[in-house]
Amino acid sequence: MILDQLIYGSANRNRMKGYQLLGQSDGVDTRTAKQFCRWAPSHGALGTEVDSWGLSFFPLENDLHCIARTMHGAPEYSGRGGMSVVTRGLVISSSQLSKFDNDPIALARTAFALGHLILPANTNQTPVAVSLPTKSFPMEMPISGFANESEPLLPEHAVRWVARETASLLKIHERVMICGACDPLPILYLLFELLDSDVRPSISFACGLQRSTRRLFRVQFTDEKLDHAMQRQLAQQSIATIDLSRVLV
Template sequence: MATLSPKDLHLSVSKSQDTAGTVAVEQAIFTSARTSNKDGYQLVAWSPGISAEDARLLAVWGPAHDSMIVSDPSDVSLNFHPLGQGKFCVSRTMLGTAEYSGRGGRQVYTHCFILSAEGFARFQNDPFRVVSAALAIRDLRPGSELPTDLPTLKMLPSGPPVEPAMIRLFDAPLQQQMLVSWTHMALTTNKLTFTGSYNDRFLAVFFNLLPVSVRPQFSFSTRLRYSPRRDFRLIGLGSDMEEQKKASRQEGCSVFQFDAPARSPEMSRHPWATWVQVALCHREPDEAARMIGEVPLSARLEDLPSIGNRFRVAMSGRRMREAAASPAPVESVVVPETNADRDELLTLVERALEGDVAALERLNSTWCAQPDRQMESLREECARHFVKLTQERTIEPGTRASVAIEILSLILRTSI
């Protein structure tokens, strides 16, 4: 996989930020057709800036017959990967009209957008922003007739490095825990397949919570069958068991199940994932966006653990200083001072284990809002109660209780 050095990324992003206006984006369409050149899957149209090498690489990579894991023509696979040295391809794959050959099924239709490293940096190295800009220009669905040539597009980038509004999408404990577990797995594996009832929002928010400089390293597809030809780092396989088995035989390939996410004990969790948990828990998206957006453009993937630890300490420390200087109103925080309050917290743990979302939210807000010694003592007591309860019960994988255990492990900072 071709990558740029930190110096190259820094120069590309710095130069692009000084350049106003639109970005030139090349495009190409790969699908099944009978043309004057050949029959079958091929590039049927491309813009003037597509070089012979670009065309060769796109043809090798292109998804052919039966490459989609879904049969609904309205479903789309979003894809992102490097294209040779110093270029990136963002594409949308979907089902088109019936195969011209009459062999059954629909043609697989892929619309590709190719950017230079400098152009991609103008979009904050975020493939979802490229797709949004393309959709704002034209309808990307296949028409009744295939085009024979395409123009170079002029796209207008917009938005800061990190969008606070994207962080606000994940304000429920179950969503937050899913994102934290996903981030941990994505950062600690060389290749990750994800399965179950996922949607593209998780991946979009994951990119939004990464520093700009490391985003290009996370190539992905969301609904294409597994293929060694397409060397993605993140691979969505839906509920297709055969594809999951095929991918699982590949060395170093891990699995994230959206319907039953694996737990990651706090002590072994990637520090950047822990920082994401703190940022979501504190519910300060603007501050979190500011901190991530200020990560140096020279930062590398291997720098994320130390940066994540620093951010976590900085945000938690600031909240503690603010709480000491200006105690929050009694009605806005949970500060148990009696045995009745203590018993209420223990009851909330029991209710949370049954999948009570309101109880999870109450426990979450309790320790996010008041980091003091009294609350720490109560947290430790609730953690002991939580561990005892889980040891006494049989928890089936994939149930609400199994998901609740993962969330409680984060809130109470313990593992079982």
């Protein structure tokens, strides 16, 4: 199957400066590109480590979805300091996603294995559509998916509890925030295993990124510890929370 792709990042161009769409393959229309830009993060969205990265899955219009990886790019040209942030997204239709049993983690793992979610060698080059098989590669629960080895690994029983609790909360809450440092990929893997296939496409998520209340991900992970002020802020927005520090007690 053929998937279009888009790249979003910081650039100093003739008419535009700052975060913008850097390129798109031929099959991406203007409407889809605008939707992608609304979900893509900008400066400061990642941790300070050079190899920090984030993964997200979100809906686009016209029965389309996007799986995206966010990475550090070149040094920020604007003088703000630090590295720029680059997001590479693959656009997949609902019928194509069904080939992966509607599981975005299976899709992401397959795209990773084929090198389709890595940092582009040249963000000024026009992206081209990529090819994926019509079914996912065999997949087991990842032990550790993130490059940052300092992230604590939750015991397997805790990973399974968090996945079950998240699935339960999603039945009564539109959004869930999982608070505390962890490797999110095992939790996401089990979460989508627990969800019915027809529900999975509606569960947008973001991990490895700074938490955002503007981008309406249904499941978000944040390394921040859940304190009273944050609890109140999230409750005011009807976001349910899971406090990993309590899980580990």
